[in-house]
Amino acid sequence: MYIIPGHHHISMVTKNAIENNRFYRDVLGLRRVKMTVNQDDPSMYHLFYGDRTGSPGTELTFFEIPMVGNTHRGTNAITRIGLLVPSEESLHYWEKRFDMYNVLHGGITTYANHPAMKFEDPEGLQMVLLAADGEKADHWEAWEKSDVPAAHQILGMGSVEMTVRRLDKLASTLVDMFGYTKISQNEREAIFQSVPGQVFGEIVVKHLEGPSERPGRGSIHHLAIRVKNDEELRFWEEQVKARGFQSSGIVDRFYFKSLYFRESNGILFEIATDGPGFTVDGDVDHLGEKLDLPPFLEEQRAEIESKLTPIE
Numbered sequence: 001m002y003i004i005p006g007h008h009h010i011s012m013v014t015k016n017a018i019e020n021n022r023f024y025r026d027v028l029g030l031r032r033v034k035m036t037v038n039q040d041d042p043s044m045y046h047l048f049y050g051d052r053t054g055s056p057g058t059e060l061t062f063f064e065i066p067m068v069g070n071t072h073r074g075t076n077a078i079t080r081i082g083l084l085v086p087s088e089e090s091l092h093y094w095e096k097r098f099d100m101y102n103v104l105h106g107g108i109t110t111y112a113n114h115p116a117m118k119f120e121d122p123e124g125l126q127m128v129l130l131a132a133d134g135e136k137a138d139h140w141e142a143w144e145k146s147d148v149p150a151a152h153q154i155l156g157m158g159s160v161e162m163t164v165r166r167l168d169k170l171a172s173t174l175v176d177m178f179g180y181t182k183i184s185q186n187e188r189e190a191i192f193q194s195v196p197g198q199v200f201g202e203i204v205v206k207h208l209e210g211p212s213e214r215p216g217r218g219s220i221h222h223l224a225i226r227v228k229n230d231e232e233l234r235f236w237e238e239q240v241k242a243r244g245f246q247s248s249g250i251v252d253r254f255y256f257k258s259l260y261f262r263e264s265n266g267i268l269f270e271i272a273t274d275g276p277g278f279t280v281d282g283d284v285d286h287l288g289e290k291l292d293l294p295p296f297l298e299e300q301r302a303e304i305e306s307k308l309t310p311i312e
Contacts (some may be wrong), residue, residue, distance in 0.1 A: 002232045004194040005180050006201035007157045008224040008256075008272040009048070009059035010081055012125055015217040017045045017064040023121050026059065027101045028083075029148030032288035034278050038063050039253060042297055043307045049216035052141035052157065054278040054287065056226050057200050058156035058190050069216045072126065075163050076265045078220035079119075079206070081125070081157035084132040084199065088115040090152040094129055097148075112159045112204050113184075123218035130158040135199050146242065159191075159202040160223055162267055166212060167207045169264035174203060177239055178225070194225070196308055201225075210265070223260070224270035233257055236271050254294035255280060257278045 014020040024030050024047075033054030038044045044065060050058035060081070073079075085094065091108050096106045097265035098119060115131040136155045146153055155173070164170050171190060174180040180192040182205070194201030203223075213219065227233050233250060240247050240261050248260040258272045281292055291308070293301055 002227065002235055004180070004201060005112075005226050005228070006057050006194055006198065007080060007160065008056045008226040008270070009050075009061050010157065010160065011061045011063065011076070011221045011270075013068055013215060013217055013219050013221060014047075014062040014064050014123060015066060015068050017047060017062070017309070019122060019312055020047065020062050020064070024062075026147065027097075027103065029143075029146040029153060030060065031125065031143040031146065033059070034255070034292060035288050036292045036294075037297070037304060038307070039294060039297070042293075042300065042304050045308060045311075048288070052143045053284060055137070055140050055156070056135050056272075056274050060141055060157075063221065065138050065217075070217040071189075071219040072211035072214040074211045075165050075208040076267065077163055078160065078223055078267060079126060079163045080159075080161035080204075080211075081127045081220065082111070082114075082116075082130045082160060082199070082204075083127060084136060084155040084158040084201070085152060086127050086132055087151075088133070090133040091115060091117050091129055091131055093149075093152040094119075106176065112199075112202065114158070114199065121200070121218065125218040125220070128156075128159075131198065132158070132199070137200050156200060158199045159204050161204045161206060162223075163206045163208045163213075164265040164267065165207070165209055166265055167205055170205055170267065173243070173263045177243055200292070222260070222268035222270050224272040226274060227271055228274055230257060230273060233259060233271060233273055240271075254296075 030049040033050050034048035036046050038046045048061045112129050118128045140156050142150045174192045181196045183191040190205045192203045245261045249260050256273045261268050
């Protein structure tokens with residue numbers, strides 16, 4: 001049986017791409033590795049931020065929806081994103097940086113057994129910095145032009161938090177279908193890892209009764225988990241089908257291939273291949289500098305560009 005080697009990317013909703021770009025590139029120091037559009041609705045931006053090449057496991061992606069309303073927090077949602085920084089010392093660096101940029105944050109504490117500091121982006125997206133203490137995926141690459149020193153740069157994604165009514169149902173999907181290992185559990189929370197001992201594939205599941213979250217700006221749309229190639233993606237397509245979940249079928253996103261499905265609580269998962277990656281239509285030195293479109297949208301470029309507000 002194949003294993004899930006970790007997170008691939010995570011996708012959110014933003015109201016304003018210009019402000020989003022300012023925060024994630026200029027404040028968090030991430031590289032904007034791809035500026036493209038939502039392939040299902042090309043009238044909206046789809047922005048990707050990550051490490052030097054947008055390696056799997058580092059990508060934070062945003063759909064711009066200018067008319068979107070506020071998020072009404074609730075259960076049955078992905079509720080927090082963990083971002084790995086090199087050390088506990090890095091948390092002190094970020095505490096000062098957040099103060100300088102007026103970023104809403106808490107004090108240095110612990111989260112899922114890691115030294116941590118919670119913070120929010122300007123739209124209320126809930127995140128937490130986690131001290132990696134040597135934990136990182138081998139393929140992640142620092143971005144040499146980041147305003148953040150390499151010793152404190154955000155490395156990639158760590159723990160992803162999901163809040164659900166039926167913890168047992170989500171646990172069954174993670175463990176019985178995908179082969180995650182349950183690391184710990186109490187009455188209110190359980191922690192699962194796709195690779196035991198590695199936080200870059202960790203999912204923290206919290207139990208909460210009450211109304212479901214109503215998504216808006218600053219909400220998390222879906223989590224994508226990694227597979228190596230098309231063969232593995234086809235294998236997981238069969239597993240999803242065998243469990244009785246409805247899926248999108250395999251979709252070619254040009255930069256990777258994907259499959260989408262909702263588990264029993266309504267959490268949307270994507271399963272995405274590692275390649276071909278963001279250098280398939282651009283060189284490493286100039287990633288994210290211009291609007292890139294997959295080949296099937298290229299003939300619509302003029303119309304698409306006319307509907308988008310330039311970010312810079």
